[in-house]
Amino acid sequence: MKPIDWQVTAQNGKARTGILRTRRSEIETPVFMPVGTQGTVKGIRYEWLEDELDARIILGNTYHLWLRPGIEIIRNLGGLHKFSTWNRSLLTDSGGFQVFSLTDLRKLNEEGVEFRSHVDGTKMFLSPEVSMEIQAALGSEIVMVFDECLPGNVGVEETRKSLEMTARWAKRSKHRFEELQNEKADTGFLVKENLSGRQALFGIIQGAGHLNLRNESLEKTVEIAFDGYAIGGLSVGEEKSIMYEVLEFIGSKMPENSPRYLMGVGTPEDLVEAVYHGIDMFDCVMPTRNGRTGGAFTSQGKINIRNAKFAQDKEPLDKNCQCSVCQRYSRAYLRHLYQTGEMLASILISHHNLTFFLETMRKVREAIKFGEFSKFRRDFLDQISNND
RNA sequence: GCAAGGGUGGUCGAGUGGUUAAUGGCACCGGGCUGUAAACCCGGCAGACGGAAGUCUUACAUAGGUUCAAAUCCUAUCCCUUGCA
Numbered sequence: 001m002k003p004i005d006w007q008v009t010a011q012n013g014k015a016r017t018g019i020l021r022t023r024r025s026e027i028e029t030p031v032f033m034p035v036g037t038q039g040t041v042k043g044i045r046y047e048w049l050e051d052e053l054d055a056r057i058i059l060g061n062t063y064h065l066w067l068r069p070g071i072e073i074i075r076n077l078g079g080l081h082k083f084s085t086w087n088r089s090l091l092t093d094s095g096g097f098q099v100f101s102l103t104d105l106r107k108l109n110e111e112g113v114e115f116r117s118h119v120d121g122t123k124m125f126l127s128p129e130v131s132m133e134i135q136a137a138l139g140s141e142i143v144m145v146f147d148e149c150l151p152g153n154v155g156v157e158e159t160r161k162s163l164e165m166t167a168r169w170a171k172r173s174k175h176r177f178e179e180l181q182n183e184k185a186d187t188g189f190l191v192k193e194n195l196s197g198r199q200a201l202f203g204i205i206q207g208a209g210h211l212n213l214r215n216e217s218l219e220k221t222v223e224i225a226f227d228g229y230a231i232g233g234l235s236v237g238e239e240k241s242i243m244y245e246v247l248e249f250i251g252s253k254m255p256e257n258s259p260r261y262l263m264g265v266g267t268p269e270d271l272v273e274a275v276y277h278g279i280d281m282f283d284c285v286m287p288t289r290n291g292r293t294g295g296a297f298t299s300q301g302k303i304n305i306r307n308a309k310f311a312q313d314k315e316p317l318d319k320n321c322q323c324s325v326c327q328r329y330s331r332a333y334l335r336h337l338y339q340t341g342e343m344l345a346s347i348l349i350s351h352h353n354l355t356f357f358l359e360t361m362r363k364v365r366e367a368i369k370f371g372e373f374s375k376f377r378r379d380f381l382d383q384i385s386n387n388d
Numbered sequence: 389g390c391a392a393g394g395g396u397g398g399u400c401g402a403g404u405g406g407u408u409a410a411u412g413g414c415a416c417c418g419g420g421c422u423g424u425a426a427a428c429c430c431g432g433c434a435g436a437c438g439g440a441a442g443u444c445u446u447a448c449a450u451a452g453g454u455u456c457a458a459a460u461c462c463u464a465u466c467c468c469u470u471g472c473a
Contacts, residue, residue, distance in 0.1 A: 037424050059423075097423045105425080118425040149423075204423090235422045243422095264423035285424045292427050293420090308417070338427095339416095346427050 001196040004141070004227055006259050012373040014252045014278040017365045020259055022141040023190040023197055024081070025088040027056040029259060029280040030364055032271065032357045033091060035288065037061040038068070039084045042288045043343075043350040046086055052324055053354055057089035057141070059283050062134045063098040063126065067119050071137045079139030079187025090188070091283070092140035094131045094173070096204065097264065100149035100236065108148070110165065128172040136180040139188025140199065144230065144263075145173035147204040152238025154208050163206040163213055167220040170203050174224055177201050200227035202261060205250065208233055209242040214250045222255060229254050230261040231279075235270070244273060251277035268297055268360050269384060272377050275364050287357045291350030294338050298356065301384045303331075305349060310335045323355035 005021040006029075020027040034041045034049065036058045041049060049055045060080055065071070077083040080090060099106060099113050107114040112127025131146040147166040150159060180186065181198045191197035203226035207213035221229060231250065234243045247262070251274070254260045261281035262274050271282055287297065294306045298318035303310075305317075316326035317334065325334075325348045337345035360380075367376035 033423095035424065042424080043427085061424080064424080091423095093423050098425090100423090102425065144423075147423095230423080232423070261423090266422045270422070282423095284422050285426090286422055289421060289424065289426065289428085293429090294427095295421075304419080306418080341427080343427065 001194060002227065003196050003198045003200040005195060006228070006257070008256075010369045010371075012368040012371050013276070015275050015364075015368050015373045016278065016280070017368045018259070018280060020280075021193075021195065022057070022089045022200070023188070023192045023195050024090075024141055025056045027089060028365055030271070030275045030361055031057065031281050032361045033057050033059055033281065033283040034354055034357075035059045035283050035285045036086075037285075038064045039080060041350075041354070043292060043347040044288070044354065046084070048351060049086075049354075050088070053351075053358055055088070055354070055358060057091060058086065060090050060092045060138060060140060061095070061098075062092055062131050062138070063095035063115075065138060066095070066126075066134050067117050067124070071134050075137040075187060079137065081139055081188055089142070090138070090140040091142040091202075092135045092138050092144065093263075094135065094144040094146040095126050096131075096144065096147035096232065097149050098126075099147075100151065103151075110168075112146075128169045129176040132173055132176040132180055133185065136177075136185040136199065137187055139186055141188065142228070143177060143199050143201045145170045145201065145203050145226070147206060147232055149233050149236065150206065150208055152208065152233075152236045152242070156210055156213065159206070159208045159210055159213050160216075163217045163220075166204065166206050167217065167224070170221060170224050170226075174201060174203075174226070202226050202228040202230050204230045204232040204263070205254070206233045207246075209238050209246060211246065211249045214246055215253070218250060218253060226258070228259040228261060228281075230263050230281075232263045234262065235265050243270070244277075247274050247277040247279065251279055254278070268357065269381055271357070271360065272364060272380055275368075276373070276377055282361075284357075287353035288350045291353040292346040294345070294349065295353075296349050297353050299383055305331065305335050305338050305345070307335075317349070317352050318356065321352065321356060321359070323352050323359075325349075325352040325355075 006018055008016050008018045010017045018029040020029055034055050041058055074080055074083050081087055105116040105118060112125055115124045117124055128146040135143040146169050148162050150162050186199050189197050203221040205217045205221050207217040259280045262279045264284060265282055266284050294304055296303050296305055296317045299320045310331040313331035315331055318326055334345055367373045
């Protein structure tokens with residue numbers, strides 16, 4: 001028995017819809033997963049995620065939860081689901097991205113990465129094994145292998161060395177992961193229908209903007225065999241055209257019968273483009289981070305609620321949006337909340353943004369089912385670049 | 389009325405003869421944010437011209453003055469604060 005089940009339900013060009021079943025929820029793909037790094041999607045109560053937004057899966061982060069509150073505490077409280085009360089699916093990132101983003105606070109070698117905690121400077125050592133142990137304690141439905149994520153625009157030699165290490169780390173991740181499953185270290189264990197009740201493990205393809213290396217990484221990763229495959233190392237400073245090039249090249253080469261996950265991406269346009277190239281899963285901090293900092297995504301493109309031009313604007317953030325924020329609050333009011341530093345501004349805009357992302361994916365799925373994805377893509381990109 | 393201390397750019401507040409179109413903070417304006425060290429970061433903020441380096445004009449209560457040079461020194465006036473009557 002497998003830990004997850006994924007079936008394609010419709011195909012339109014390279015784009016496809018599917019149903020991903022985990023032990024905790026049923027997820028229609030393509031799916032956008034809100035990011036909940038520290039056990040919370042910043043500014044959004046689970047009630048909203050469950051009810052109005054109807055998110056079926058969110059992210060958590062190994063590194064952050066390891067530092068605070070610490071794994072012992074989470075394990076003692078029964079895992080991240082019980083601790084946080086989020087009962088739908090969780091995907092946990094391995095800390096691999098922090099290898100990239102906390103570059104000043106780390107020392108990296110074959111064995112793993114020594115971090116100085118960004119919280120208090122304590123030395124911590126993260127490795128494939130440790131990452132798997134933490135993710136087992138968190139009890140997420142989908143565990144990510146521990147990888148090295150390079151910045152964009154890195155040369156061929158460095159990229160190759162890195163991707164080879166990532167492949168070795170992937171092997172070690174899987175080895176330790178399976179031990180932990182057998183040891184029943186997974187706090188989220190839950191038997192459901194014909195699933196194993198265990199965690200699923202996804203591999204990560206690296207290779208920066210070098211297509212041949214992407215291919216190499218793909219082969220190495222598939223050879224190890226995972227429950228799903230992710231593309232890492234995109235949108236990390238490289239030209240956007242490089243990301244699209246990599247997606248076009250590698251997207252449809254990834255195993256057809258497993259979910260394909262593009263890590264950390266992206267803008268609404270990126271999502272639609274990636275779906276076009278056969279990607280099924282996404283996560284990104286943009287809706288919540290931009291929401292907190294006054295950036296709203298709309299069907300007419302991005303707006304910045306700080307702009308003086310909204311001071312007396314009675315319209316909602318997006319006149320085409322059905323979310324509870326757009327049904328009730330004007331741009332003028334939201335701008336006022338933002339300008340006066342009211343936390344509600346961040347909450348409401350984040351809420352709207354998440355709605356926009358999730359709703360966009362709903363429309364994407366719809367379009368694929370009706371065989372109209374090309375038209376949808378054209379119209380969507382047209383609308384969104386048409387603002388001001 | 390007398391005495392003391394003050395009046396600086398939207399605001400608060402540095403500066404007390406030249407490197408000062410004037411430090412900072414706030415406000416304001418704009419930009420950025422892609423597996424969250426992010427309720428954050430960056431930039432602009434007298435006016436005009438310029439792509440820019442820059443040039444010019446007007447500025448530190450008001451009006452005069454001293455000086456090669458003044459927000460800074462002097463004189464007068466107006467206003468504010470505090471104390472004493």
